[in-house]
Amino acid sequence: MRKKSEERRQAMIDVAAQVFNEIGFEGASMAEISARIGGSKATLYNYFSSKEEIFVEVMLKQVGCQFEQAFSALNDEDDVRQGLLRLARHYLDIVLKPEVIAVKRLAMYYAGKSDLGPMLYERGPKRGWTRIAEFLKRKMDEGKLHQGDAWIAALQFRSLVESEWMDVRMLNVVTELPADQLQASAERAVEAFVYLYQPR
Incomplete structure (x- = not known):
C-alpha cells in the first residue's frame, strides 16, 4: 500500500x-x-499542503539529484584541498546549468510573494550546505582547518566558488562555460578558502 x-x-x-x-x-x-x-x-x-509545496517537490525532483551528487563528492578520508576542489568543480557544473539557474530566478522572483523561496531554501541549499559544514567541522576538529563556525565557513566557501560566475550567469551575461575556466576558478576558490582556514 x-x-x-x-x-x-x-x-x-x-x-x-x-x-x-x-x-x-x-x-x-x-x-x-x-x-x-x-x-x-x-x-x-x-x-x-499547497501549490508551493508541490512546486518545491517538482524542482527537487528535476535538479535535486544533481545537487546530491555534488554534495556527495566529499568523504571523511579526503585531503581537505583535494576534497574541496572536487566539490567546487562538481558544484559549478550543476549550479550554473540552465535549469538550475531558471529555478533560482523563479525562487527569487516569488520570494516576496509566497512561501516558495523559504521552502526551496530549507529543502535544498540549506540541507546541502549543512552537510558541507559538518565535513568542515570534522576537519577543524582533526586540526586540518582553523577552528571557527563551520556553518559560516561553508557559506564563505560557497561564496568563493560562486563569485566569478553566479551574477553573470543569473543576468545572462555569460552563456558559455568553458571547462578550463571553471576548473581554474574552482582552484582559485579553494586556494583562497584553504589560506583563510589554514591551521594556526
Whole structure:
C-alpha cells in the first residue's frame, strides 16, 4: 500500500511539472493540477499542503539529484584541498546549468510573494550546505582547518566558488562555460578558502 501511495505521489509531481511548464507557477492552481490528475482537490491536498509545496517537490525532483551528487563528492578520508576542489568543480557544473539557474530566478522572483523561496531554501541549499559544514567541522576538529563556525565557513566557501560566475550567469551575461575556466576558478576558490582556514 505504501509503495502504491508513493507511486501516486510521484505521478502527481509529474503532472504538476507539466502544468508548471505550460502555464507557469503563478498561473497554475491546485484545481488545475487535480483536474489533470483526474482526482479531487481533496486527494491532492492529502499529499501536498499547497501549490508551493508541490512546486518545491517538482524542482527537487528535476535538479535535486544533481545537487546530491555534488554534495556527495566529499568523504571523511579526503585531503581537505583535494576534497574541496572536487566539490567546487562538481558544484559549478550543476549550479550554473540552465535549469538550475531558471529555478533560482523563479525562487527569487516569488520570494516576496509566497512561501516558495523559504521552502526551496530549507529543502535544498540549506540541507546541502549543512552537510558541507559538518565535513568542515570534522576537519577543524582533526586540526586540518582553523577552528571557527563551520556553518559560516561553508557559506564563505560557497561564496568563493560562486563569485566569478553566479551574477553573470543569473543576468545572462555569460552563456558559455568553458571547462578550463571553471576548473581554474574552482582552484582559485579553494586556494583562497584553504589560506583563510589554514591551521594556526
